[in-house]
Amino acid sequence: MILDGKEIALRLQNEIRTNVEELKKRLVSPALAVIQVGEEKASESYAKNIRKEGEALGIYVEHHKLSVEISEEDLLYNIRNLNARKDIHGILVELPLPAHINKAKVVEAIAPEKDVDGFHPINFGKLFEGTTPFPPATAQAIITAIKSVVTIEGKFAVIVGRSNIVGKPTAVLLLQENATITIAHSRTRNLQDLTKMADILVVSVGKPKLIGRDFVKPGAVVIDAGINKIDGKLVGDVDFDSVKDEASYITPVPGGIGVLTTLMLFRNTVKAATLQNRIV
Amino acid sequence: MILDGKEIALRLQNEIRTNVEELKKRLVSPALAVIQVGEEKASESYAKNIRKEGEALGIYVEHHKLSVEISEEDLLYNIRNLNARKDIHGILVELPLPAHINKAKVVEAIAPEKDVDGFHPINFGKLFEGTTPFPPATAQAIITAIKSVVTIEGKFAVIVGRSNIVGKPTAVLLLQENATITIAHSRTRNLQDLTKMADILVVSVGKPKLIGRDFVKPGAVVIDAGINKIDGKLVGDVDFDSVKDEASYITPVPGGIGVLTTLMLFRNTVKAATLQNRIV
Numbered sequence: 001m002i003l004d005g006k007e008i009a010l011r012l013q014n015e016i017r018t019n020v021e022e023l024k025k026r027l028v029s030p031a032l033a034v035i036q037v038g039e040e041k042a043s044e045s046y047a048k049n050i051r052k053e054g055e056a057l058g059i060y061v062e063h064h065k066l067s068v069e070i071s072e073e074d075l076l077y078n079i080r081n082l083n084a085r086k087d088i089h090g091i092l093v094e095l096p097l098p099a100h101i102n103k104a105k106v107v108e109a110i111a112p113e114k115d116v117d118g119f120h121p122i123n124f125g126k127l128f129e130g131t132t133p134f135p136p137a138t139a140q141a142i143i144t145a146i147k148s149v150v151t152i153e154g155k156f157a158v159i160v161g162r163s164n165i166v167g168k169p170t171a172v173l174l175l176q177e178n179a180t181i182t183i184a185h186s187r188t189r190n191l192q193d194l195t196k197m198a199d200i201l202v203v204s205v206g207k208p209k210l211i212g213r214d215f216v217k218p219g220a221v222v223i224d225a226g227i228n229k230i231d232g233k234l235v236g237d238v239d240f241d242s243v244k245d246e247a248s249y250i251t252p253v254p255g256g257i258g259v260l261t262t263l264m265l266f267r268n269t270v271k272a273a274t275l276q277n278r279i280v
Numbered sequence: 281m282i283l284d285g286k287e288i289a290l291r292l293q294n295e296i297r298t299n300v301e302e303l304k305k306r307l308v309s310p311a312l313a314v315i316q317v318g319e320e321k322a323s324e325s326y327a328k329n330i331r332k333e334g335e336a337l338g339i340y341v342e343h344h345k346l347s348v349e350i351s352e353e354d355l356l357y358n359i360r361n362l363n364a365r366k367d368i369h370g371i372l373v374e375l376p377l378p379a380h381i382n383k384a385k386v387v388e389a390i391a392p393e394k395d396v397d398g399f400h401p402i403n404f405g406k407l408f409e410g411t412t413p414f415p416p417a418t419a420q421a422i423i424t425a426i427k428s429v430v431t432i433e434g435k436f437a438v439i440v441g442r443s444n445i446v447g448k449p450t451a452v453l454l455l456q457e458n459a460t461i462t463i464a465h466s467r468t469r470n471l472q473d474l475t476k477m478a479d480i481l482v483v484s485v486g487k488p489k490l491i492g493r494d495f496v497k498p499g500a501v502v503i504d505a506g507i508n509k510i511d512g513k514l515v516g517d518v519d520f521d522s523v524k525d526e527a528s529y530i531t532p533v534p535g536g537i538g539v540l541t542t543l544m545l546f547r548n549t550v551k552a553a554t555l556q557n558r559i560v
Contacts, residue, residue, distance in 0.1 A: 120405075121401070121402045121403075121405035121406050121409065122401045122402055122405060123401075123405070124405035124406075124408060124409060125400075125401035125402060125403070125404035125405030125406075125407075125408070126401050126404075126405075127405075127408075128404060128405070128407075128408045128444070128448055128452075129401065129404060129444050130444075153467060154467050154468075154469050156469070162455060164408070164409050164410075168408055168452070172408075172448070175442055175463055175465075178465075178467040180462065180463065180464050180465070180467070180468040180469070180474070181462065181463050182460065182461065182462040182463075183451075183455055183460065183461050183462075184460050185455075185458075185460070187433060187434050187458040187460070188434075188460040189434050189436070189460070194460070
């Protein structure tokens with residue numbers, strides 16, 4: 001069966017809209033600042049997309065478009081201004097940043113309570129401790145998708161890919177849900193033997209069609225978090241057509257995890273607004 | 281074969297002593313502050329032990345013994361004083377703390393650059409990012425023990441136990457060494473099937489003799505990080521006598537990982553002194 005991101009998205013949008021309305025009744029209007037440095041097309045369209053999605057949910061999105069030549073110091077100054085503003089609850093800095101800017105410094109400059117991306121070291125540390133208020137968006141999207149079709153507790157989950165953005169956060173969230181977890185990667189021997197054991201298989205490596213039918217246990221839940229462009233077409237890391245009859249559920253690309261990721265950013269923004277205004 | 285902690289310890293002590301001498305030549309005398317709250321016997325003897333081991337390595341250990349009735353505010357004040365002192369490079373707060381003191385607040389009050397324990401959220405976050413200067417002591421001890429007998433890259437490592445103190449940090453350090461990792465725990469089904477696949481098996485759950493011969497693949501490296509007291513005797517989580525002929529290497533309890541852990545604390549202290557004085 002296809003695990004349709006759009007269906008889950010509808011439910012999530014309703015949940016978020018309800019929470020936004022609750023906040024507005026208490027005179028809190030949740031707001032997210034998006035900082036874009038430079039004019040890259042992908043960053044530009046991502047920022048526009050966020051603004052559009054935000055508006056549909058009742059969340060104000062303030063788009064800060066800064067010159068590609070901005071100094072690190074000026075960028076940090078902008079972030080500190082946003083940290084200080086009571087009307088802004090979340091801050092997202094679009095990546096990649098120009099080479100003359102130290103990414104780690106920028107991420108650490110964001111106030112942890114406004115770090116809706118969840119990658120400030122304080123929040124990243126709390127993620128692995130099990131106490132972050134802002135689990136990273138893609139990992140949260142993956143968990144939400146899995147939970148919509150299966151109980152995680154006790155399952156054997158294999159995560160292929162160990163990035164800080166997707167693989168590791170997803171693994172630790174699955175662990176918190178009481179899955180047994182395995183992290184596999186480019187140096188893993190006999191990858192196929194492991195993936196064939198997985199009740200839940202999450203793939204995020206950026207290799208089109210890495211996972212075919214022979215890699216999947218019959219009845220497994222397969223989550224494809226890969227994003228690759230081939231001849232201008234978006235494809236995942238899983239060979240969808242070959243795997244779809246083997247898996248009990250499989251997320252398509254596009255239309256799967258990607259659809260949910262931005263929503264998780266808004267969920268984190270609503271949470272940030274709630275926490276900053278001490279609403280329980 | 282027995283993987284003898286004492287043998288590795290000798291090598292480590294030499295390495296640390298050499299680094300301490302290097303620092304002293306540059307007029308930096310590495311120093312660790314140990315804060316003990318209350319009079320618990322275990323904390324008392326641990327602090328004394330650290331002081332003795334530190335002295336043997338040329339590292340100054342300042343033992344702060346505070347009343348069990350100290351207020352949280354006063355404890356934080358003590359920590360901030362130590363944060364400000366240039367002659368103190370590492371700060372260790374002994375756990376557990378009395379119930380009226382918020383442990384998270386205390387850990388977060390330690391300056392990250394003096395957090396030789398590695399559990400400040402900033403450092404814990406950097407641990408999972410792969411950039412912490414202070415990997416937690418027990419995990420570092422486990423990695424050092426394994427590396428002394430086997431190459432980690434490409435191995436299948438199973439970690440039984442998912443604590444923030446041992447299981448998770450060990451898993452991520454093994455992952456950084458390019459092992460494929462599995463984290464198993466109390467909710468894991470068919471634990472034995474997994475542990476029997478492990479080239480490297482790390483156990484840290486606090487269940488005496490949980491792991492017997494039937495749980496171990498012939499030739500595996502078995503690391504027992506369990507510490508249990510039975511009839512006043514220290515035992516691990518592995519049934520040593522039954523497993524020792526199955527494993528290629530196995531750490532005993534006592535005399536295995538425990539012997540190395542405090543040394544790792546000193547290694548972190550030396551590193552802290554080095555970084556704080558910008559010595560490369």
